Amino acid sequence: xKTVFQQLSNPTPICKNCFNxxxxxxxxxxxxxxxxxxxxxxxxxxxxxxxxxxxxxxxLSLYDYDNYMKDLIYKLKGCFxxxxxxxxxxxxxxxxxxxxxxxxxxxxxxxIEDDKTRGFNHVIEIFKSLKLTLLEAFEKSEHxxxxxxxxxxxxxxxxYLRLKENVVLPNKVLLVDDIFTTGSTMRTxxxxxxxxxxxxxxxxxxxxxxxxxKRKEN
Ligand SMILES: [Zn+2]
Numbered sequence: 001x002k003t004v005f006q007q008l009s010n011p012t013p014i015c016k017n018c019f020n021x022x023x024x025x026x027x028x029x030x031x032x033x034x035x036x037x038x039x040x041x042x043x044x045x046x047x048x049x050x051x052x053x054x055x056x057x058x059x060l061s062l063y064d065y066d067n068y069m070k071d072l073i074y075k076l077k078g079c080f081x082x083x084x085x086x087x088x089x090x091x092x093x094x095x096x097x098x099x100x101x102x103x104x105x106x107x108x109x110x111x112i113e114d115d116k117t118r119g120f121n122h123v124i125e126i127f128k129s130l131k132l133t134l135l136e137a138f139e140k141s142e143h144x145x146x147x148x149x150x151x152x153x154x155x156x157x158x159x160y161l162r163l164k165e166n167v168v169l170p171n172k173v174l175l176v177d178d179i180f181t182t183g184s185t186m187r188t189x190x191x192x193x194x195x196x197x198x199x200x201x202x203x204x205x206x207x208x209x210x211x212x213x214k215r216k217e218n
Pocket of ligand 1 (some may be wrong): 015016017020037038039040041042
């Protein structure tokens with residue numbers, strides 16, 4: 001049993017997902033070095049590292065969009081469970097930072113009012129730990145919840161998503177988003193960047209749904 005003083009000076013970390021104590025520091029915990037979630041929760045993260053292309057741009061998806069990940073992202077995004085933000089990338093942040101070294105991170109935007117309600121932008125919070133230069137180059141002019149729309153309607157996102165005025169774009173851009181579904185958001189951003197002369201673009205997303213795999217990628 002720890003004394004109160006011991007607990008205050010060295011509290012047992014608590015899992016940000018299930019709220020159980022993170023105990024039993026073993027080789028698994030050391031190797032996976034994620035102090036945010038317990039081993040039981042971490043075992044359910046399903047990293048896949050899927051490489052794919054979006055309009056000729058190299059893209060990487062880290063996780064399977066399974067029910068577990070869906071629930072976890074919803075907790076952060078929809079239930080404002082801010083504490084979960086670091087649990088997604090923590091195991092890979094060093095390697096990812098090196099891999100994307102020199103790139104400026106541009107997040108897929110949320111509608112500004114949604115960010116205000118939430119108190120934070122979940123995409124920025126997830127990818128912040130990569131410590132890349134952040135540029136919020138795009139804005140979304142209306143609330144546009146992708147899951148509410150069918151495939152054809154989603155394509156209209158280009159009417160709601162645009163580059164902010166007077167943005168100075170860097171040469172190397174890493175576009176980031178939480179979920180890649182139809183790719184219409186990414187395609188809109190890639191096309192706008194290319195129109196403005198950016199040629200070195202990469203894409204990094206947390207999860208990619210299976211939907212896109214059924215379509216022919218060009
Ligand atoms: Zn847990």
